Amino acid sequence: MSDIIKAAAELLGQLRSNKPLVHNITNYVTVNDCANAVLAIGASPIMADDIGEAVDITAISSALVINIGTLNHRTVESMLAAGKKANELGIPVVFDPVGAGASRLRNETTRAILSEIKVSVVRGNMSEISFIAGLNANTKGVDAAEEDIASGDAAQAAVALAVAEKLECVAAITGATDIITDGKRIAAVSNGHKMLSDVTGTGCMTTALVGSFCGAGRDAFVAAVAGIAAMGIAGEIAFENAGSKGTGSFHMAIIDAISRLDEKILFERARINETYR
Amino acid sequence: MSDIIKAAAELLGQLRSNKPLVHNITNYVTVNDCANAVLAIGASPIMADDIGEAVDITAISSALVINIGTLNHRTVESMLAAGKKANELGIPVVFDPVGAGASRLRNETTRAILSEIKVSVVRGNMSEISFIAGLNANTKGVDAAEEDIASGDAAQAAVALAVAEKLECVAAITGATDIITDGKRIAAVSNGHKMLSDVTGTGCMTTALVGSFCGAGRDAFVAAVAGIAAMGIAGEIAFENAGSKGTGSFHMAIIDAISRLDEKILFERARINETYR
Amino acid sequence: MSDIIKAAAELLGQLRSNKPLVHNITNYVTVNDCANAVLAIGASPIMADDIGEAVDITAISSALVINIGTLNHRTVESMLAAGKKANELGIPVVFDPVGAGASRLRNETTRAILSEIKVSVVRGNMSEISFIAGLNANTKGVDAAEEDIASGDAAQAAVALAVAEKLECVAAITGATDIITDGKRIAAVSNGHKMLSDVTGTGCMTTALVGSFCGAGRDAFVAAVAGIAAMGIAGEIAFENAGSKGTGSFHMAIIDAISRLDEKILFERARINETYR
Numbered sequence: 061m062s063d064i065i066k067a068a069a070e071l072l073g074q075l076r077s078n079k080p081l082v083h084n085i086t087n088y089v090t091v092n093d094c095a096n097a098v099l100a101i102g103a104s105p106i107m108a109d110d111i112g113e114a115v116d117i118t119a120i121s122s123a124l125v126i127n128i129g130t131l132n133h134r135t136v137e138s139m140l141a142a143g144k145k146a147n148e149l150g151i152p153v154v155f156d157p158v159g160a161g162a163s164r165l166r167n168e169t170t171r172a173i174l175s176e177i178k179v180s181v182v183r184g185n186m187s188e189i190s191f192i193a194g195l196n197a198n199t200k201g202v203d204a205a206e207e208d209i210a211s212g213d214a215a216q217a218a219v220a221l222a223v224a225e226k227l228e229c230v231a232a233i234t235g236a237t238d239i240i241t242d243g244k245r246i247a248a249v250s251n252g253h254k255m256l257s258d259v260t261g262t263g264c265m266t267t268a269l270v271g272s273f274c275g276a277g278r279d280a281f282v283a284a285v286a287g288i289a290a291m292g293i294a295g296e297i298a299f300e301n302a303g304s305k306g307t308g309s310f311h312m313a314i315i316d317a318i319s320r321l322d323e324k325i326l327f328e329r330a331r332i333n334e335t336y337r
Numbered sequence: 338m339s340d341i342i343k344a345a346a347e348l349l350g351q352l353r354s355n356k357p358l359v360h361n362i363t364n365y366v367t368v369n370d371c372a373n374a375v376l377a378i379g380a381s382p383i384m385a386d387d388i389g390e391a392v393d394i395t396a397i398s399s400a401l402v403i404n405i406g407t408l409n410h411r412t413v414e415s416m417l418a419a420g421k422k423a424n425e426l427g428i429p430v431v432f433d434p435v436g437a438g439a440s441r442l443r444n445e446t447t448r449a450i451l452s453e454i455k456v457s458v459v460r461g462n463m464s465e466i467s468f469i470a471g472l473n474a475n476t477k478g479v480d481a482a483e484e485d486i487a488s489g490d491a492a493q494a495a496v497a498l499a500v501a502e503k504l505e506c507v508a509a510i511t512g513a514t515d516i517i518t519d520g521k522r523i524a525a526v527s528n529g530h531k532m533l534s535d536v537t538g539t540g541c542m543t544t545a546l547v548g549s550f551c552g553a554g555r556d557a558f559v560a561a562v563a564g565i566a567a568m569g570i571a572g573e574i575a576f577e578n579a580g581s582k583g584t585g586s587f588h589m590a591i592i593d594a595i596s597r598l599d600e601k602i603l604f605e606r607a608r609i610n611e612t613y614r
Numbered sequence: 615m616s617d618i619i620k621a622a623a624e625l626l627g628q629l630r631s632n633k634p635l636v637h638n639i640t641n642y643v644t645v646n647d648c649a650n651a652v653l654a655i656g657a658s659p660i661m662a663d664d665i666g667e668a669v670d671i672t673a674i675s676s677a678l679v680i681n682i683g684t685l686n687h688r689t690v691e692s693m694l695a696a697g698k699k700a701n702e703l704g705i706p707v708v709f710d711p712v713g714a715g716a717s718r719l720r721n722e723t724t725r726a727i728l729s730e731i732k733v734s735v736v737r738g739n740m741s742e743i744s745f746i747a748g749l750n751a752n753t754k755g756v757d758a759a760e761e762d763i764a765s766g767d768a769a770q771a772a773v774a775l776a777v778a779e780k781l782e783c784v785a786a787i788t789g790a791t792d793i794i795t796d797g798k799r800i801a802a803v804s805n806g807h808k809m810l811s812d813v814t815g816t817g818c819m820t821t822a823l824v825g826s827f828c829g830a831g832r833d834a835f836v837a838a839v840a841g842i843a844a845m846g847i848a849g850e851i852a853f854e855n856a857g858s859k860g861t862g863s864f865h866m867a868i869i870d871a872i873s874r875l876d877e878k879i880l881f882e883r884a885r886i887n888e889t890y891r
Contacts (some may be wrong), residue, residue, distance in 0.1 A: 088365040088642040089649050089661050095366050095537035100584050105537065106436070107366050110409040113440035120439065132664040132688065134409065159660070162674065163667035258873065260649035260659065306870025307654050316583025319535065365642045372643050372814035377861050382814065383713070384643050387686040390717035397716065411686065593860025596812065 064247055064334040068286035069327040071277045076102040080122035080275030084268060085109045085139050087129025087158065090261025093315070094127075094268040100319035101290060103272035114138035115145045122275030124151055126177075127264055128169055129158035136169050143177035152180035152274040152283075156267035160184065161191035174227060180280040182223060183232040183267050183288070186216055192231075193222045213237050217246060221337070230280045234266060238288045242281040243337070249285065250331040251292025253299040259311045266291040269318070285332060293329045294318045341524055341611040345563035346604040348554045353379040357399035357552030361545060362386045362416050364406025364435065367538025370592070371404075371545040377596035378567060380549035391415035392422045399552030401428055403454075404541055405446055406435035413446050420454035429457035429551040429560075433544035437461065438468035451504060457557040459500060460509040460544050460565070463493055469508075470499045490514050494523060498614070507557045511543060515565045519558040520614070526562065527608040528569025530576040536588045543568040546595070562609060570606045571595045618801055618888040622840035623881040625831045630656040634676035634829030638822060639663045639693050641683025641712065644815025647869070648681075648822040654872035655844060657826035668692035669699045676829030678705055680731075681818055682723055683712035690723050697731035706734035706828040706837075710821035714738065715745035728781060734834040736777060737786040737821050737842070740770055747776045767791050771800060775891070784834045788820060792842045796835040797891070803839065804885040805846025807853040813865045820845040823872070839886060847883045848872045 081104045086094055091107060098105035108117040111134070118124050124146040126139045146153045155177075160170045170192065173179070182192065216239045223231035224243040232240040238249040256262040270287030274280055291314075298313035358381045363371055368384060375382035385394040388411070395401050401423040403416045423430045432454075437447045447469065450456070459469065493516045500508035501520040509517040515526040533539040547564030551557055574597075575590035635658045640648055645661060652659035662671040665688070672678050678700040680693045700707045709731075714724045724746065727733070736746065770793045777785035778797040786794040792803040810816040824841030828834055845868075852867035 087661075089645050091366050092369060092537065092646060096584065096588065099535055099537055106439075107364075107407055108436075108440065109407065110442060112410065113408065113442035116440035116442070130661055130663065131667065133666065159662075162660075163662065163670035165664060165667035165670070258653055260646065260653055306867075307650065307873040308866035308869030311650065311869070312585035312589055312866055313583075315585030315588070319584040368643050369646060369814065373861065373865065376812055376814055383716075384641075384684055385713075385717065386684065387719060389687065390685065390719035393717035393719070589862035589866055590860075592862030592865070596861040 062332060062334060064282065064285055065327055065330045065332050067282045068289055068330060069323040071273055071282055071286045072326055073323050075273055075276035078276050079104050080272065081106055081120060082123045082125060082271045082275050083108065083117050083121035083142065084125045084127065085114060085135060085142060086125065086127035086264060089129055090264040093261045094264050096315050097265040097268050097318055098272050100315050101269050101272045103275060109135045109138050111138045111141060114142040118142040118145045118151065119149060121151060123154065123271045125154045125268055125271035126173060127156040127158055127267060128166055129264060131165055131169055139173060140176055143173060147178050152280060153177055154181045154183065154267055154271040154274055155179045156264060157182065157184050157188045157192060160188040179227065179229050180274060181230040181232060181270055181284045182227065183234065183270055183284065185263065186219065186233055186235055189223055189231060189233045190219050193219045213239065213248060230284045232284050232288060234263065234288060238292065240281065240284045240288060245281055246335045246337060247285045248333045249289050249292055251289055251296060251329065253295040255299050255303055255310055256295040258307045259314065262291065289330045289332060290318065290321055290326060293326060294321060296329065339609055339611060341559065341562055342604055342607045342609050344559045345566055345607060346600040348550055348559055348563045349598065349603055350600050352550060352553035355553050356381050357549065358383060358397060359400045359402060359548045359552050360385065360394050360398035360419065361402045361404065361548070362391060362412060362419060363402065363404035363541065366406055367541040370538045371541050373592050374542040374545050374595055375549050377592050378546055378549045380552060386412045386415050388415045388418060391419040395419040395422045395428065396426060398428060400431065400548045402431045402545055402548035403450060404433040404435055404544060405443055406541060408442055408446055416450060417453055420450060424455050429557055430454055431458045431460065431544055431548040431551055432456045433541060434459065434461050434465045434469060437465040456504060456506050457551060458507040458509060458547055458561045459504065460511065460547055460561065462540065463496065463510050463512055466500055466508060466510045467496050470496045490516065490525060507561045509561050509565060511540065511565060515569065517558065517561045517565060522558055523612045523614060524562045525610045526566050526569055528566055528573060528606065530572040532576050532580055532587055533572040535584045536591070539568065566607045566609060567595065567598055567603060570603060571598060573606065616886055616888060618836065618839055618886050619881055619884045621836045622843055622884060623877040625827055625836055625840045626875065626880055627877050629827060629830035632830050633658050634826065635660060635674060636677045636679060636825045636829050637662065637671050637675035637696065638679045638681065638825070639668060639689060639696055640679065640681035640818065643683055644818040647815045648818050650869050651819040651822050651872055652826050654869050655823055655826045657829060663689045663692050665692045665695060668696040672696040672699045672705065673703060675705060677708065677825045679708045679822055679825035680727060681710040681712055681821060682720055683818060685719055685723055693727060694730055697727060701732050706834055707731055708735045708737065708821055708825040708828055709733045710818060711736065711738050711742045711746060714742040733781065733783050734828060735784040735786060735824055735838045736781065737788065737824055737838065739817065740773065740787050740789055743777055743785060743787045744773050747773045767793065767802060784838045786838050786842060788817065788842060792846065794835065794838045794842060799835055800889050800891060801839045802887045803843050803846055805843055805850060805883065807849040809853050809857055809864055810849040812861045813868070816845065843884045843886060844872065844875055844880060847880060848875060850883065
C-alpha cells in the first residue's frame with residue numbers, strides 16, 4: 061500500500077469537507093470547464109482578472125491558480141499583483157504556463173511570473189516545463205509536441221527535477237506518464253487516457269484540480285499528485301462510460317467522473333509510483 | 338389554481354412566439370451557458386460588451402441583462418452606457434450582482450449601476466441582495482454563503498422587500514426557496530434542486546431566463562417569477578434524467594429541460610405561492 | 615459520383631494526418647466549442663488575441679480564423695495585425711463576420727478587415743454576407759433573419775457570387791441550403807438540420823472547421839465545402855442520436871459526430887451539388 065496514494069485519498073476527504081475557495085486567473089477558452097471541475101471536486105471557484113479586484117479576491121481565497129492560456133496585458137498585470145498578494149499571505153500559487161515557448165509574450169510572462177512570484181506548483185506538458193528548465197523544446201501551440209511525449213519518463217523526470225530545484229517548488233509534467241516532484245520525492249502517475257488530449261482544457265482542468273487540492277492541505281506535493289491522479293482517473297472512467305460516443309460525451313463524462321470521485325475510488329484506481337531521490 | 342402560475346405559463350407562450358432579442362453583458366465564465374439557455378427558452382441571445390457597440394446593440398434588443406460575474410473597467414463602462422440607453426428607450430434591464438460584497442470593484446460597480454440605471458429586476462443570492470439592501474452579509478465568493486441559506490424564507494422576504502422598495506423594482510433572491518417581490522406581490526417558488534449549485538452559472542442562466550421573459554411581456558414581476566420557476570423546474574427534470582450520472586451530464590440536462598419546457602409542463606410543475614403585502 | 619464530394623473526403627484524410635495548427639481570434643461566447651470542434655475534426659487549435667502575440671502565433675499556424683462575434687478595440691487591432699502577417703506568409707485567412715450589419719463597430723471592423731486583409735474564405739448567414747455585398751439586409755442580432763432564409767437559393771447564390779467576385783475569395787452563405795462559391799464553381803450543400811440554430815456557436819464552429827480544412831489543403835473552395843458539409847452531416851447525426859433529448863444533449867452530440875466523422879461517412883452522407891458558372 062502506497063503512502064502517497066493514501067495521502068492523496070485523505071486529502072480528497074479534507075477538500076470535500078473544507079470546500080476551499082479557489083481563485084483562478086485563467087483563459088477564456090476553458091474557464092467554464094475549470095470552474096465546473098473545481099466544483100466537481102468539491103471546492104468553490106471564483107474568477108476575477110481585473111486589477112481592480114484580483115488582489116481582493118486572492119486575499120479571501122485558499123489558493124490561486126494562474127493560467128496563461130489566453131494572455132493580455134491587462135490580465136498579466138492582475139496575475140502578478142494577485143500572485144504577490146498570495147505570497148504575502150501564504151496562499152499557495154499554482155502556475156500553468158500554457159504554450160510557454162510559443163510566443164514572446166508567453167515567454168516573457170512566464171519569466172516575469174516565476175521571477176516575481178514564489179509558486180508552490182508549476183504544471184505543464186514537457187514542452188512547457190522544458191521551456192522553464194531552459195532546455196530546448198519543440199512547441200507546437202498549446203498541445204504537447206509528440207517528440208516530447210516520446211522522449212520518455214527519464215527525460216521528464218530530469219526536467220521536472222531541474223525545475224523543482226531551480227524554483228524550489230513542486231514541478232509536474234503531465235503526459236503519457238505524469239511526473240511530479242518537489243526535488244526530493246518523485247511520483248510517477250500512470251492514470252489517464254489518451255483521449256484526454258482530444259478535449260480542450262483537460263490540462264487547464266488538471267491545474268485547477270491541483271489548485272483545489274492545494275487549498276485543502278499544506279503539502280503541495282501531495283496536492284499536485286492528488287489533482288493529477290484525480291484527473292487521470294476521471295479520464296479513465298469517462299472513457300469507459302462515454303469514449304465510444306465521441307469527444308463531446310467524453311468531455312461531459314470527465315466532469316461526471318470528477319464529481320463522483322471519492323476517497324475509495326481514488327484509493328483503488330490510483331496508479332502512483334513514488335521514489336526518493 | 339394560481340393566477341401567477343397561469344400568467345407565467347402564458348408568458349412562456351408569448352416568449353416562444355415573439356423570440357425577443359436579449360442583450361447580455363455578462364461574464365466569460367458562463368456566457369456560453371447563458372446564450373444556450375436564452376436559445377433553449379425560445380429567445381435570441383446577443384452578447385456585445387464593447388463601448389463601441391453596447392449602446393447600438395441594446396437599442397435593437399427587447400431586454401438587457403447585466404451580470405458582473407467577471408468585471409473589468411472596459412465592460413463596466415459598457416454596462417453603464419447600455420443601461421442608460423435601455424432606460425431611455427424603455428427596454429427592461431435585469432441585473433445580476435454576482436459576488437456583490439466580495440470586492441470593492443464589485444461593490445462600487447453595483448452601487449454605480451443601481452444609482453445610474455433604473456433596473457426592472459435584480460436577482461441574486463441572499464448575500465448579494467443583502468449587500469444591496471445594506472444589510473450585513475457573509476460573502477464567500479460567488480456562491481451563496483450557507484448561513485444566509487439557513488436564515489430562511491422570512492429573512493429573505495424581508496431583504497427582498499427592502500430592495501424592491503428602495504429601488505422600485507422587482508427583487509429576487511434565489512436559494513432553497515426563491516423569493517420574488519415587486520414590493521406588493523410576493524412569490525415564493527419552491528422548485529429547484531440542490532444539485533443546481535454544483536454547476537457553475539446556474540444563477541447566471543436564471544438571470545438570463547428572467548431577461549428572456551422580460552423581453553416577452555410587460556410585467557417584470559411575472560417575468561422574474563417565470564424565469565426563476567423555469568430554471569427550478571429544469572433543475573428538477575435534469576436531476577431526474579441525469580442527476581445520478583454526475584454534474585457534467587446534469588449540466589447538459591438542464592439545457593435539455595429548458596429547451597423542452599412548454600406551457601403545460603411549467604403549469605403542472607410550478608410550485609409558486611403568491612401573497613400580497 | 616461527385617468530384618467535389620470525393621475531394622472533400624480526401625481533404626478530411628489529409629487533415630487527420632497533418633493535424634494543422636489553426637489560430638482562432640474569436641469571441642468568448644463560443645470559443646470553447648470552436649476549440650473542441652477543431653480538435654474533433656483532427657486539427658490543433660490555438661487562441662491568442664493580444665497584440666503582443668497574435669502575430670507570432672499566426673506565424674506558426676497553418677490557418678487563421680477571424681470571428682467578430684464579440685469585438686473590442688483590443689482584439690480588432692490583433693485581428694488586423696494577425697491577418698496581415700497571414701497574408702505576408704501565404705497562410706489562409708477565414709473570416710466570419712458575425713452580426714455584420716447589427717452595429718457600427720461590427721460594420722466598420724468588417725470593412726477594415728476586408729480592405730486591409732486578403733481573405734481566402736468568408737462565411738456567414740445571408741444577412742451578414744448581404745451586408746458585405748452591399749445589399750440590403752434585415753439583421754436581427756447574430757442569427758439569420760427569417761426573411762433572408764426564405765429568400766431562397768437563387769438569391770443566396772447571387773449574393774455569394776457578388777462577394778466572391780468583389781473580394782476574389784470563396785464566399786459561403788449557410789442556411790437551409792448552404793451556398794459556397796469561388797466565383798466559378800458553385801456548390802450547394804443540402805446537409806444540416808434546423809436544430810443547429812437552437813445551439814449557439816454552430817456558425818462559429820462551422821467557420822472553425824472551414825479554417826481547419828484550409829490548414830490541410832490548398833484549394834479554399836474544397837476546404838469551405840468540406841467544412842460546411844462536415845458540420846451539416848454532424849448536425850444530422852447529432853439529431854438522430856440526441857435531438858429528442860433537447861438542445862444540451864444535441865450540442866454535445868454535434869461534437870461527438872465531428873469527432874467520429876471519417877472519409878467514408880463524409881463521402882456517403884454528403885449531399886453536394888456542384889455547378890459551374
